[in-house]
Amino acid sequence: MDLPGPFPVGRYARKLEEEMRRRARVSLIGEVTGLSRSKAQAYFELRDAEGAVPCTIWLNELEKLALPEQGLRDGTEVVIAGGPDYYRGSAQASPSFSFRATHIRLAGEGDLLARLDALRKQLKAEGLFELQKQLVRPLLPRTIGVVTAEAGAARRDLLAGLERRGWRGTVVWAFAPVQDRHAAPAIAAAMQGLAAQPQVEAIVVTRGGGSLADLWAFCDETLCRTVAMLRVPVISAVGHERDSTLIDDVAAVACSTPTHAAEAAVPLDCLAARGALDRSVVSLRRAADGAVGARTPHLVALARGPARALRRERLALNQKTREIRAASERGITERLGFQRRLASVVLERAVRRASGADMERRREGLRRAEVALRAHEPERTLERGYALVEARDGTAVTSAGDATAAERVRLRFSDGSVGARIEEDN
Amino acid sequence: MTDKPESYEVAIERLEQIIDRLDSGQAGLRETLDLCREGRELVSYCAAELDAVGEGLKELKLDELAAKLASSAES
Numbered sequence: 001m002d003l004p005g006p007f008p009v010g011r012y013a014r015k016l017e018e019e020m021r022r023r024a025r026v027s028l029i030g031e032v033t034g035l036s037r038s039k040a041q042a043y044f045e046l047r048d049a050e051g052a053v054p055c056t057i058w059l060n061e062l063e064k065l066a067l068p069e070q071g072l073r074d075g076t077e078v079v080i081a082g083g084p085d086y087y088r089g090s091a092q093a094s095p096s097f098s099f100r101a102t103h104i105r106l107a108g109e110g111d112l113l114a115r116l117d118a119l120r121k122q123l124k125a126e127g128l129f130e131l132q133k134q135l136v137r138p139l140l141p142r143t144i145g146v147v148t149a150e151a152g153a154a155r156r157d158l159l160a161g162l163e164r165r166g167w168r169g170t171v172v173w174a175f176a177p178v179q180d181r182h183a184a185p186a187i188a189a190a191m192q193g194l195a196a197q198p199q200v201e202a203i204v205v206t207r208g209g210g211s212l213a214d215l216w217a218f219c220d221e222t223l224c225r226t227v228a229m230l231r232v233p234v235i236s237a238v239g240h241e242r243d244s245t246l247i248d249d250v251a252a253v254a255c256s257t258p259t260h261a262a263e264a265a266v267p268l269d270c271l272a273a274r275g276a277l278d279r280s281v282v283s284l285r286r287a288a289d290g291a292v293g294a295r296t297p298h299l300v301a302l303a304r305g306p307a308r309a310l311r312r313e314r315l316a317l318n319q320k321t322r323e324i325r326a327a328s329e330r331g332i333t334e335r336l337g338f339q340r341r342l343a344s345v346v347l348e349r350a351v352r353r354a355s356g357a358d359m360e361r362r363r364e365g366l367r368r369a370e371v372a373l374r375a376h377e378p379e380r381t382l383e384r385g386y387a388l389v390e391a392r393d394g395t396a397v398t399s400a401g402d403a404t405a406a407e408r409v410r411l412r413f414s415d416g417s418v419g420a421r422i423e424e425d426n
Numbered sequence: 427m428t429d430k431p432e433s434y435e436v437a438i439e440r441l442e443q444i445i446d447r448l449d450s451g452q453a454g455l456r457e458t459l460d461l462c463r464e465g466r467e468l469v470s471y472c473a474a475e476l477d478a479v480g481e482g483l484k485e486l487k488l489d490e491l492a493a494k495l496a497s498s499a500e501s
Binding site (some may be wrong): 023139140141142145167168172190193194197270279281283284285288365 | 481
């Protein structure tokens with residue numbers, strides 16, 4: 001090692017002490033953390049998002065500053081004046097570095113606004129204000145997450161706002177302190193916890209009004225960077241209308257009151273939506289009825305057309321039927337008359353045929369027929385000495401074989417009949 | 427049955443389109459009846475969504491919800 005020295009450490013420590021105390025005196029702004037007191041001094045760290053320095057102040061100097069009661073406490077934003085100090089220690093005492101404050105005052109609105117302005121410019125330049133605004137906010141979420149103080153009025157106001165909207169879904173509360181040095185990290189953790197729940201569709205972060213110092217947790221750089229990166233839309237309602245915190249800039253929507261936050265979290269007025277839905281039902285029904293109704297007269301006219309034609313045709317048919325019936329009745333009468341006339345002519349001719357020579361010739365023919373018929377009657381034959389052999393049932397027995405088989409027969413003569421037995425001729 | 431709308435806003439936007447179209451009087455009979463049927467389905471969906479957030483406010487704490495989800499994931 002080609003370096004100067006080695007020097008005695010005590011001499012080096014004294015040089016360092018002198019060096020530090022020669023450095024320019026400045027004022028710093030930051031948050032007080034880890035405040036403690038010894039008999040002679042007060043110790044604390046002054047901190048912001050980027051770093052911290054250990055600070056000391058002599059108690060007698062602190063008392064002269066006449067800060068308000070409890071003015072210097074953890075979480076307070078202060079402006080301190082002083083410069084770096086190095087205590088070189090001794091053979092027994094340990095060395096230490098601190099920023100030795102000679103003056104402390106509570107940070108005023110102006111100091112905070114100046115810091116806020118610088119932070120705002122930085123985050124905006126990084127594009128962090130736009131990320132949340134690009135997220136889609138559901139019109140009608142079923143579940144919303146809320147980060148607020150458990151005992152705050154903001155909680156009650158938010159619920160009242162939701163109730164007025166007619167929304168009675170699910171609220172997931174993530175309670176967190178909203179005003180001390182633990183507030184910003186606790187709020188950030190609560191929001192990350194809510195965003196990790198799949199059913200949470202929007203997150204409201206809210207607290208009541210206060211001074212910028214009271215609301216300072218909502219200007220915390222780390223918190224605001226966390227909010228900007230969440231994938232769930234965040235609705236901020238921190239402080240009153242005139243208050244503007246950094247979280248308002250990074251959130252999807254910034255509202256002036258918890259009531260407005262309720263409206264932003266549930267954009268749909270459920271009561272009005274029900275009314276609109278009822279009107280839609282009426283419109284649909286009217287359209288459906290109208291579509292049919294408007295066409296009904298035409299359809300009815302079309303439907304009537306065939307009916308009218310049918311009626312006309314039916315009337316015509318009826319007329320024809322009547323005419324035909326009348327005609328047929330007339331025809332029958334005429335035909336009857338004709339037939340009667342025809343019959344009388346035929347009858348007349350028959351009567352004429354039956355009378356006179358014609359009649360005599362017919363009588364002669366009849367007599368000859370009678371004589372011929374009589375010649376063939378069996379009685380005539382019996383009169384000539386023949387007998388008729390009849391079986392018992394009256395049928396004629398016309399052969400010897402039949403007579404033998406019948407055994408008993410009747411012999412009919414012209415003047416009567418007698419029974420006879422057939423005997424074998426030996 | 428048409429597909430279930432992806433969200434209330436999508437459903438209500440489509441319903442407004444349908445009613446505008448019907449009010450224009452330009453839809454024929456078949457289209458009118460189809461639109462009315464689709465509109466009635468959308469109204470049913472929207473009414474069900476409103477019912478889902480109309481029955482009664484439920485309040486949960488984040489740690490309760492997280493515990494519930496963890497236990498349901500285990501079972």
